[in-house]
Amino acid sequence: MNKIKTEIGEIVSVSGNVITVQLSDTVKSNMPIIDGIVYRIGQIGSFLKVPLGYANLYGIVTQIGAAAIPEKFKELVEKDYTKIDNRQWLNMVLVGEQIGRKFDRGVSQSPTTGDKVHLVTIKDLDIIYGGLDEKNSITVGNISISESLNAKVDLNKMLSRHCAILGSTGSGKSNAVGVVLGAIANKGFKSSRILVIDPHGEYSSVFENNSNVYKVKSDDLDKSKELLIPFWALPFEELLSIFSGKLSDQNKDYLRSKIIEAKLIAVQKNDIKIDKVLVTADTPIPFSLKKLWFDLDDFERQTYNERAKPETITNKDQIGDPEKLISNMYKPASAGGGAPFLNNTAKGILSFLDSVREKLKDSRYKFLFNPKEYTPGLEGKVAHDLGSLLFDWLGGTKPITILDLSGVPPEIMASISGTLLKIIYDALFWGQYLKNGGKEQPLLVVLEEAHNYLKSGENSISSRAVQTIAKEGRKYGVGLLLVTQRPSELEETVLSQCGTIIALRMNNSKDRSHIRSAIQDELQTMVDLLPSLRTGEAIISGEGVKIPARVQFYKLSNAPKGSDPIVSEKWMEESNVTAEDYEKLLRVWRNQDFKEG
Numbered sequence: 027m028n029k030i031k032t033e034i035g036e037i038v039s040v041s042g043n044v045i046t047v048q049l050s051d052t053v054k055s056n057m058p059i060i061d062g063i064v065y066r067i068g069q070i071g072s073f074l075k076v077p078l079g080y081a082n083l084y085g086i087v088t089q090i091g092a093a094a095i096p097e098k099f100k101e102l103v104e105k106d107y108t109k110i111d112n113r114q115w116l117n118m119v120l121v122g123e124q125i126g127r128k129f130d131r132g133v134s135q136s137p138t139t140g141d142k143v144h145l146v147t148i149k150d151l152d153i154i155y156g157g158l159d160e161k162n163s164i165t166v167g168n169i170s171i172s173e174s175l176n177a178k179v180d181l182n183k184m185l186s187r188h189c190a191i192l193g194s195t196g197s198g199k200s201n202a203v204g205v206v207l208g209a210i211a212n213k214g215f216k217s218s219r220i221l222v223i224d225p226h227g228e229y230s231s232v233f234e235n236n237s238n239v240y241k242v243k244s245d246d247l248d249k250s251k252e253l254l255i256p257f258w259a260l261p262f263e264e265l266l267s268i269f270s271g272k273l274s275d276q277n278k279d280y281l282r283s284k285i286i287e288a289k290l291i292a293v294q295k296n297d298i299k300i301d302k303v304l305v306t307a308d309t310p311i312p313f314s315l316k317k318l319w320f321d322l323d324d325f326e327r328q329t330y331n332e333r334a335k336p337e338t339i340t341n342k343d344q345i346g347d348p349e350k351l352i353s354n355m356y357k358p359a360s361a362g363g364g365a366p367f368l369n370n371t372a373k374g375i376l377s378f379l380d381s382v383r384e385k386l387k388d389s390r391y392k393f394l395f396n397p398k399e400y401t402p403g404l405e406g407k408v409a410h411d412l413g414s415l416l417f418d419w420l421g422g423t424k425p426i427t428i429l430d431l432s433g434v435p436p437e438i439m440a441s442i443s444g445t446l447l448k449i450i451y452d453a454l455f456w457g458q459y460l461k462n463g464g465k466e467q468p469l470l471v472v473l474e475e476a477h478n479y480l481k482s483g484e485n486s487i488s489s490r491a492v493q494t495i496a497k498e499g500r501k502y503g504v505g506l507l508l509v510t511q512r513p514s515e516l517e518e519t520v521l522s523q524c525g526t527i528i529a530l531r532m533n534n535s536k537d538r539s540h541i542r543s544a545i546q547d548e549l550q551t552m553v554d555l556l557p558s559l560r561t562g563e564a565i566i567s568g569e570g571v572k573i574p575a576r577v578q579f580y581k582l583s584n585a586p587k588g589s590d591p592i593v594s595e596k597w598m599e600e601s602n603v604t605a606e607d608y609e610k611l612l613r614v615w616r617n618q619d620f621k622e623g
């Protein structure tokens with residue numbers, strides 16, 4: 027009985043994977059009611075079914091109306107529209123096949139002209155979208171066309187093959203991340219490892235019970251712990267890039283050799299087990315930057331009683347102190363050409379050294395240059411080594427670790443997040459045969475607002491680190507969940523390595539064309555739907571789903587902090603703000619500290 031009710035037309039042409047269907051004249055309405063449920067014929071992105079003996083083929087509607095009119099009819103339309111006024115066409119692409127109750131992606135046979143095409147009912151959809159193994163899948167929302175159908179995603183495929191969440195600002199990306207991570211956290215895994223790089227500090231409120239939060243400038247307001255990133259873990263070039271002032275290649279080499287010297291001393295002092303020939307300026311080994319600054323600064327400032335004779339060094343006017351960042355001062359060189367003489371082997375890097383001192387004193391950089399137990403003494407000795415930091419970030423007892431970078435100065439955001447990613451990836455790569463390496467305990471790295479530190483064409487450490495993870499991470503158990511509102515700014519190789527794409531509303535056509543190139547050819551017309559999606563609605567395609575699906579994500583009850591204030595409600599509230607509150611605002615701003623200043 028159902029068969030007759032659901033039939034809507036027949037196939038008039040088959041061209042590769044694209045099927046043109048002519049709707050029958052007998053379809054009375056575009057919105058038939060079957061078993062009490064209203065269906066809509068020809069919604070872009072909806073499914074149709076072609077029964078072929080014991081199997082059913084399924085297709086997704088990609089075009090309807092004029093765009094789908096077959097060539098031979100087009101002439102007719104132009105000549106005399108009335109001849110075909112009762113006919114309607116649509117195009118669909120085949121996406122999968124059902125045999126018994128099992129639905130699989132791809133088709134093993136092709137339909138032919140005259141085959142009948144049917145509406146897909148709720149029962150059919152259940153077969154299409156169901157069937158994912160409960161253990162390996164998470165539910166993230168509803169299938170848009172039917173609220174009663176859960177939208178499920180295959181966790182293993184989504185995580186190991188990387189995933190991208192894309193959408194314009196306000197389309198619901200952060201909410202989607204929250205839903206995905208929340209679903210994973212609630213799955214009862216005993217040792218799941220998820221690391222969220224959170225540039226705006228949005229997530230601590232979302233996963234209150236499931237997460238450890240590390241935050242630059244932690245405060246008592248939210249029980250977060252302090253995020254410390256010791257400067258000595260940064261590769262040489264990244265460390266240099268923090269200071270202003272350009273160095274010549276010679277001076278860079280000079281600095282590099284001095285850093286290696288200092289690291290070698292620290293190897294001894296800290297009893298670090300490493301072959302000394304392997305120590306480079308990039309090796310994450312502690313050294314005292316204050317001492318390095320002091321020694322270099324001293325050398326630049328020395329004056330001599332006899333020309334070019336260091337043994338005739340003049341008496342000090344001021345005795346410096348490396349801990350306090352005070353320079354040694356010598357008798358000023360004479361301007362007239364007599365004694366005292368300047369050090370003629372000085373490198374001319376005083377202004378660079380000044381910028382080093384400025385940064386060492388800057389309270390915004392404390393997490394980097396004065397990282398508590400990780401701060402080296404003048405001989406490079408540290409109370410804690412990188413291992414305990416890695417344990418904090420990767421070995422936590424809670425499934426989610428959030429690294430809140432909202433307090434990191436924007437000018438070094440790319441360097442810092444890139445360094446973090448590099449440290450973490452390197453650790454898991456080299457530890458691949460250990461029980462805490464990525465193979466034994468896979469890691470998911472979530473990059474929120476990735477456009478902030480991943481610009482295509484920029485050879486930055488962050489983009490190199492992300493490209494490495496995108497290309498190689500799968501093999502070493504590191505998966506990416508990349509979130510951005512500007513896919514067009516991402517390196518194309520990174521996007522094309524993302525096996526699952528979750529595309530939310532996307533207004534910008536340049537960004538859409540990047541998504542288009544990342545998803546399966548025949549479904550590219552679905553990308554045209556992106557501007558019209560509702561908030562929180564997405565097209566999920568790729569490895570994580572059996573079939574591309576239009577999904578309405580659940581809405582988180584505790585929204586990320588970035589969510590929109592409701593203006594009209596806020597403006598309705600009585601305000602009791604006084605001049606003093608603005609004084610407080612100024613204090614907080616000046617101190618760059620969200621706590622009351």
Ligand SMILES: Nc1ncnc2c1ncn2[C@@H]1O[C@H](COP(=O)(O)OP(=O)(O)OP(=O)(O)O)[C@@H](O)[C@H]1O
Pocket residue numbers: 193194195196197198199200201202511561562563578579580581585586588589590
């Ligand atoms: N599935 C959903 N259902 C209903 N409302 C939603 C849904 N997802 C998000 N919203 C609402 O939309 C607003 C924006 O969401 P969200 O912060 O997740 O967007 P975003 O894409 O991360 O934006 P941005 O690029 O600015 O970070 C929020 O107020 C949120 O509550």
Ligand SMILES: [Mg+2]
Pocket residue numbers: 199200201588
């Ligand atoms: Mg967001």
